[in-house]
Amino acid sequence: MLERLREEVKKRVKEKRYIHILGVEEKAAELAEKYGVDEEKCRIAAILHDVAKEMEIKEMEKICRENFSDELTEKDIDISEILHGFVGYIVARDEFKISDESILNGIKYHTVGKKGLDTLGRIIYIADAIEKNRDYPGVENIRAEVAKDLDKGIIFEIDRKTNYLSSIGGKIHKNTMEMRDWLAENSNGR
Structure with a gap:
């Protein structure tokens, strides 16, 4: 199944994106083993996480308006960078017949x-940010933190992202900050 998914995704994305996807799959599998999550499910989510990334923006906006009006505001829909995850959920569910909610939410x-995102979802979130082909200031520190503690590593990554986005006048999605606060609240006792 994994090989078939890789082949299908490879047809839909440019080579550079496909290399990234394989990097996310590798990191997700490594983290799945470390944090006790089903490796195959992590691999499936990783392979499919960017399946919709190169779809036309207008098509993604349409799909999001039809399926996620309860979660995405019009302002959210204007941020094209976030749409492909939501559209990828639909593609994975409808075209690839993935029914596992954990994979779909990842x-x-x-x-x-x-x-409240489960461990599989948090693994896909952070694997996307730190896979071996990612190269940005601080990525090595985030990788080191994730190797010690998944949730603290994610907090570290969100803090970096927040600082970066504020420096360029970008906007961080409310979900990201809610996840950060939730993780911080739940990791205080550890």
């Missing part, structure tokens, strides 16, 4: 996160 929330 795909859906891999860019914005979500308060």
Whole structure:
């Protein structure tokens, strides 16, 4: 099944994106083993996380308006970077017949996160940010933190992202901040 998914996704994305997807799959599998999550499910979510990334923006906006009006505001829909996760959820469910909600939510929330996201979803979220092909200031520190504690590593990554976005006048999605606060609240006792 995994090989078939890889082949299908490879047809839909550019080579650079496919290399990234394989990097996310590798990191997700590593983290699944470390944090006791089903490796195959993590691999499926990782392979499919960017399946909709290269779809036309207008088509993604239409799909999001039809399916996620309860979760995405019009302002959210204007941020094209977040749409592909939500659209990927629909593609995975409808075209690839994935019915496991954990896998689907891992795909859906891999860019914005979500308060209460299960460990598989958090693995896909952070694997996307730190896979071996990612190269940005601080990525090595985030990788080191994730190797010690998944949730603290995610908090570290969100803090970096928040600082970066504020420096360029960007906006961080409310889900991301809610997830950060939820993780911080739940990791205080550890």
